[in-house]
Amino acid sequence: MNLQNIIFEIEKKDPEILQKLDTRRKVMKDFARMSGKVALASMPFALGSMFQKAYGSPTDTKDIIIDTLNFALTLEYIEYNFYIKAVASGIIPTGAATTALTVIRDHEGEHVAFLKAAITASGGTPVSFTAASFDFTAKGTFPTVFSDYGVLLAVAQTFEDTGVRAYKGQAGNLISNNDVLTAALQIHSVEARHAAHVRQMRRANGALIPAGVTVKPWITLNQSGIGSPAVQPSYDGEENVVQAGVTITNIGGQAISASAASEAFDEPLTKEQVVAIVTPFFA
């Protein structure tokens, strides 16, 4: 993980990032100290909490909204750059599969453009990333992401399902601005449509699906449907069957299984959880 690059990149677009993070020296010192003490696996959480401090607690409503939009823009940049490389990889079957991933790529590009313009129009400065900003092997976790179609689809599914949960987790931060909230919801449901389609592509392809698991357009319990523990944080919590204190399983005397109860509601992720999930995908 090259933390410095991430911070420098954000600093270019948000000169106040380091004030938000305290001072560069202190940040780097803290980070170096953590690096020495903390197991590599927990590094994303450490990074997440640093960004949480920087971006998670502004008190001004306008800042909260712009920060939230920049967070969304960062996720869209990841997805857009992923699909650019995916479609260009040469391993996607021609025809329906290539067409579908191209449609999704173009939507993500439209989301990037939309959010950039929305942030600028709101008086903020959009973050910016390029292809070189990302490592879609996730530090070697998915070394064949652009040479093995099954792995490519698994990563795509994880990005889409994570994106749905990420937007859902941010809705409350946008509740004070009707137009921004509505636009975010309009992106959120597009990501869910993408997720549903990629899941069907995975079911048809069959690769990496554990025995006894059926990959459906919706998320069953906390099952990723992907034979890799690396993606599990994107699915943990989806098994929830209690909503606003109401137990959904067999609710109202209806035969609703725990699986169906979990499928019927997608669950949010916090910004910190999402940062932890996507951090390995930064170069």
Added chain:
Amino acid sequence: MLTNQSKNVVQPIEANKSGLSRRRFLGYVGASSALLVTAASCKKDAVTTTGGVNLGSGDTGILNYAYALEQLEAAFYVMVAASPYSGITAVESAYLTDIRDHEVAHREFFKAALSTSAIQGLTPDFSSVNFADRTSVLATAKAFEDLGVTAYNGAGKLIVNPAYLTLAGKIVSVEARHAALIRDLIAPGSFADNTAINAMGLDGARTPAEVLAIAGKYIKETLNASNLPTS
């Protein structure tokens, strides 16, 4: 249990509404609101301002609005599962049964959450649907799912309590997953085509009035949405 605690939240949130320049944002977003304005053809007066089933006001009204739509969807899929269309495949049957369970869960959730504030059970009118015919069933399902997505997307801004907003968010993405699947069953690859998504990559958003004008055709009762919030 959802309670009418939203009153306490109203003031601080409203006070902050001007935090971001509305006009500047609107200047950019403006075009999106024209998305998917479907001509609402209704055979009868589906929405009234006097009498009818009163959805109520505030967050309770929005939750009742969602409850009405979920009642409609659940009733539809209960029928679909009970009388499968001719030539249904095992995979299609499993998917439609899952969707039935999701919609029944949504319906029962709103009923339980609204408790004594809940509207009555509604009487569906599916006389325009041929349940024996795959094309008719899936076209209706597509209409309901796309409508549901645009309804929740449009209602989000009308909700005051952030907890209810999150709940609506938990449901709308599942409706979007349904919409994508149904669309793919009708025409593979149409999960997010340009009849659903605009050139900025945005899904649709409809006001309650727009939604009820479309949904009313499938509900025997007349709904009174006149007390729902409008912004």
